[in-house]
Amino acid sequence: MTVFTARANASPRTFAHGPHVSLRLVLFVAAAVVVLAGAAPARAAPFNPDALPPAQLGVIDGLCRDVIGLGRDEKRFFVCVGSLSNSARDFSTGPASSSPASAAGAEPGRQKGYAYASFRELRHREELSCGRLGIEPRTDAFVSCVASLDAALFKADNPTQ
DSSP states (O other): OOOOOOOTTOOGGGGTTSHHHHHHHHHHHHHHHHHHHHHSSOOOOOOOTTOOOHHHHHHHHHIIIIISOOOTTSHHHHHHHHHHHHHHHHTTOOOGGGSGGGGOOSOGGGTSOGGGOOHHHHHHHHHHHHHHTTOOTTSHHHHHHHHHHHHHHHHHHOTTO
16 A cells, blocks of 8 residues: 655656545446446346247257257347247247158258358258248248248348348
8 A cells, every 4th residue: 555645846646646546446346346246147048039938949049059050159040049939929830849840850050050051951951940840831831931031041141132
């Protein structure tokens, strides 16, 4: 701790490291502690744009990660969740296991990441995702789900078009 004495000929620089700096430092540290203490225990809620039940949201999260092949830190992941959530809400889909498309084989998203997949493979992943939501293939709802997901992902990759 530094002891300061007032002198008649003291320059302003004498007090530059004085009590004003200490007070600023204490306030800065206190503010940082408050911010970090408030943020540390809180965990962000999953992205749920349509307030779907947790089980249905979990299915959609898995489809975007495992079938489409997106990471949770990608902008496209949030676009995917939003699009599939809208489809699930708008078409009142049944359980994910009710669709014949859900019986498909291995998860294509695990073979190649989204960025490295061909157009044909991406289309297959989109169709598989909508089928696993419980939307029956060859219906208007299914076509709309696939088209919406495809358009949303395209727009996320090409924001100026």
